[in-house]
Amino acid sequence: MSETDRIPAAQLPPGEVGRAGKWAVGNRDGEYFAVSRRCRHQLADLSGGSLDADGCLVCPWHQAKYDVRTGEMVEGPRGLLGYHGPTPGYTQFVRAYAKVLKLRVKRALRRGDDVVVAD
Numbered sequence: 001m002s003e004t005d006r007i008p009a010a011q012l013p014p015g016e017v018g019r020a021g022k023w024a025v026g027n028r029d030g031e032y033f034a035v036s037r038r039c040r041h042q043l044a045d046l047s048g049g050s051l052d053a054d055g056c057l058v059c060p061w062h063q064a065k066y067d068v069r070t071g072e073m074v075e076g077p078r079g080l081l082g083y084h085g086p087t088p089g090y091t092q093f094v095r096a097y098a099k100v101l102k103l104r105v106k107r108a109l110r111r112g113d114d115v116v117v118a119d
């Protein structure tokens with residue numbers, strides 16, 4: 001673990017997502033998680049994403065959704081490049097390859113005033 005793989009816990013109230021080094025970390029109903037930051041679609045920074053009502057991490061660019069427990073993309077993107085909207089066949093294609101190229105998943109733990117990404 002590097003010193004940069006941490007974030008003040010005060011920046012991660014329930015429902016928030018932030019950045020700890022190369023990890024997107026978040027607070028899913030009181031449980032912290034850490035996943036690799038680059039979306040499997042077009043590499044958006046997932047630390048700028050959000051959590052939906054089901055606790056999935058939503059990409060800030062085209063709203064692909066990830067299960068933060070497994071790193072699997074559970075819903076494909078809604079658009080590509082600068083376009084935001086329906087892309088039916090393309091969405092399924094991206095989701096298919098993202099099943100193989102999952103996000104990396106690490107544990108995130110509270111240590112003192114910080115949340116740290118554990119090995």
Ligand code: FES
Binds near residue numbers: 040043062063076
């Ligand atoms: S870059 Fe994440 S859904 Fe497109």
